[in-house]
Amino acid sequence: MLSTMHFNTLRLAEMAGERRVQRVVEVRRKFFSRASRMVFKAPVPHLWRDQIAQAVLDPRRRHHEDPAAEVNLQDDELNVQEMIDAEDAFEGGEVEDIFD
Numbered sequence: 001m002l003s004t005m006h007f008n009t010l011r012l013a014e015m016a017g018e019r020r021v022q023r024v025v026e027v028r029r030k031f032f033s034r035a036s037r038m039v040f041k042a043p044v045p046h047l048w049r050d051q052i053a054q055a056v057l058d059p060r061r062r063h064h065e066d067p068a069a070e071v072n073l074q075d076d077e078l079n080v081q082e083m084i085d086a087e088d089a090f091e092g093g094e095v096e097d098i099f100d
Contacts, residue, residue, distance in 0.1 A: 005048055013044040060084075 013019040025038045 006046065009046055010044060019044050
């Protein structure tokens with residue numbers, strides 16, 4: 001989903017004229033006889049990426065500063081320790097049911 005948001009941001013910036021071509025480089029490929037063009041465009045700020053990072057990092061920072069404060073969570077807030085455990089299980093590649 002994040003890759004789709006990234007692609008859509010780039011595409012919308014191109015349509016709005018914010019992402020212009022900075023330079024074009026012609027490249028000869030080693031095994032193909034055709035020449036390829038590499039198009040370099042102006043960078044676009046991804047504000048949504050900063051918002052998502054803040055939404056994830058703020059609860060983690062609060063959890064590391066005071067783990068006991070997590071007992072007073074509201075129902076709509078995330079349990080940071082469960083989130084960290086789920087990420088560890090996903091990155092560890094262990095096949096087990098983590099939703100029990």
